[in-house]
Amino acid sequence: MEGQRTPEILDYRNKNGHGWSFFKHDGILRSINTTPEDVTEMTRKVQKLELRDDDVLVAAYPKCGTHWLWEIVTMLKAGNSEYNKKAKEIAMLGMPKFERADELPSPRVLNSHLNFRHLPEKLVEKKIRTIFIMRNPKDVSVSLFNHLNGIKLSFRFDGTYSEFLDLFLEGKVASGDYVDYVKDWLQVKQDNPDLPMLTLFYENLKKDPVKNIKTVADFIGVPVSDELCEQIAEACSFKKLKSADTEVKEHTTNPLSMWKEGRQGVYRKGEVGDWKNWITVAQNEIFDNVIERRFEGTGIVFTYE
Numbered sequence: 666m667e668g669q670r671t672p673e674i675l676d677y678r679n680k681n682g683h684g685w686s687f688f689k690h691d692g693i694l695r696s697i698n699t700t701p702e703d704v705t706e707m708t709r710k711v712q713k714l715e716l717r718d719d720d721v722l723v724a725a726y727p728k729c730g731t732h733w734l735w736e737i738v739t740m741l742k743a744g745n746s747e748y749n750k751k752a753k754e755i756a757m758l759g760m761p762k763f764e765r766a767d768e769l770p771s772p773r774v775l776n777s778h779l780n781f782r783h784l785p786e787k788l789v790e791k792k793i794r795t796i797f798i799m800r801n802p803k804d805v806s807v808s809l810f811n812h813l814n815g816i817k818l819s820f821r822f823d824g825t826y827s828e829f830l831d832l833f834l835e836g837k838v839a840s841g842d843y844v845d846y847v848k849d850w851l852q853v854k855q856d857n858p859d860l861p862m863l864t865l866f867y868e869n870l871k872k873d874p875v876k877n878i879k880t881v882a883d884f885i886g887v888p889v890s891d892e893l894c895e896q897i898a899e900a901c902s903f904k905k906l907k908s909a910d911t912e913v914k915e916h917t918t919n920p921l922s923m924w925k926e927g928r929q930g931v932y933r934k935g936e937v938g939d940w941k942n943w944i945t946v947a948q949n950e951i952f953d954n955v956i957e958r959r960f961e962g963t964g965i966v967f968t969y970e
């Protein structure tokens with residue numbers, strides 16, 4: 666691993682100074698606000714996390730519906746449609762708070778944006794049920810831009826969507842290259858037939874939540890009535906989750922300290938096809954010619970509207 670040497674700094678800021686500087690650590694871009702030693706230590710802690718047989722892992726590139734799916738799985742595991750007061754960040758592998766994951770009562774719904782190789786070592790051996798959710802890359806780019814542009818934190822992005830897109834298309838964002846991330850997980854599925862893994866699409870969950878919730882319930886081995894699936898779909902609708910996020914959830918960081926005034930937070934719009942309000946004809950061609958082409962041969966077909 667590149668590990669403990671002084672890393673090369675990759676300055677990905679554009680001519681307006683918008684963007685970030687990173688170093689690469691085990692193939693992943695890391696913010697220069699951290700150090701290789703810190704990353705190594707955090708990775709080690711995640712990899713050594715003691716897994717429990719009834720854990721479920723939600724894996725996703727940021728903005729693919731991680732919160733939404735986490736709430737659904739949490740309700741399915743609880744067997745009701747009540748909101749769990751805890752927010753998903755405490756069960757998020759790789760974030761500072763995850764060290765308290767050991768204190769979480771079973772059944773735990775873990776979640777992560779990490780690549781497979783940085784997740785707990787026993788994931789496959791313990792056959793941890795893993796749900797991987799994807800979203801069309803155009804909406805991912807818009808959602809990620811709005812997230813990074815809406816926060817007050819030091820790693821926010823102050824430029825325009827077009828400026829952001831230049832970086833996103835080249836994978837020069839903290840969450841890395843979207844296509845690589847998805848392909849990595851598809852490879853995991855292929856290489857690890859013993860890992861119980863379900864792949865979902867944000868757009869399908871949006872179109873037919875009840876059917877997808879039933880699929881998730883079957884996958885995690887939870888007997889569930891059609892009525893409960895409907896209740897969970899309703900409780901986890903965009904509108905309901907958005908208000909539960911402020912009214913019910915006990916966040917580890919006060920969202921007000923994180924988001925610029927008037928910005929929507931994680932629950933921004935929750936639509937399929939919002940990209941049409943952001944992407945120019947020329948940018949759309951780049952998506953179709955470059956990004957779609959990179960998915961060729963994977964069997965993945967995204968829905969864009």
Ligand code: A3P
Pocket residue numbers: 725726727728729730731732733804807808809811871901902903904906931932933934935936939
């Ligand atoms: P938008 O920014 O397009 O609104 P993540 O949880 O992975 O960060 O993903 C956040 C995205 O999922 C946001 O997309 C958010 O609005 C959307 N989302 C969250 N809950 C949703 C729901 N119940 N229905 C549809 N979209 C939802």
